Amino acid sequence: MEFLVRIEARLAGRVVKTCDVAMIARPGVVMGGEELGLSLENGKEIVRELQSRRASHSWGVCGAQE
DSSP: OEEEEEEEEEETTEEEEEEEEEEEEOOSOOOSGGGSSOOHHHHHHHHHHHHHHHHHOSBOTTSOBO
């Protein structure tokens, strides 16, 4: 099972830009509800990646120049 984390920019209900931020892979067999979804550590990892992208250059998260 894979979880794709995506950011969408919308204007008047229409998607104008989509950016894939992260892919989290899990084993295909889910034994219980606690194994479904993202862990706190996964979330922190995604935030660190976004912050790293923002700090490394003046480009937006999805490559659009600000």
